[in-house]
Amino acid sequence: xxxxxxxxxxxxxxxxxILTSLLSILILxxxxxxxxxxxxxITVRRVVAKAETVVDSVESAAEVLAxxxxxxxxxxxxxxxxxxxxx
Numbered sequence: 001x002x003x004x005x006x007x008x009x010x011x012x013x014x015x016x017x018i019l020t021s022l023l024s025i026l027i028l029x030x031x032x033x034x035x036x037x038x039x040x041x042i043t044v045r046r047v048v049a050k051a052e053t054v055v056d057s058v059e060s061a062a063e064v065l066a067x068x069x070x071x072x073x074x075x076x077x078x079x080x081x082x083x084x085x086x087x
Contacts, residue, residue, distance in 0.1 A: 008016070
């Protein structure tokens, strides 16, 4: 039986160290990007929730103004009738 063992040369060791370092850096950058995206998603959810609240408030205000506009029309009609009756 022939046993062949190849020992790593200095070049192989240097390449292994470089590739391992690059892979470690790449993994760390990926983790940082993932954390940033996660924080961004949380912030966007908060902004959307506040925007929905504002939209609901605006809708409520619009309904109140529409109701007030209808009531004002009735009061204007009565005021016009009173003005005509005074003449």
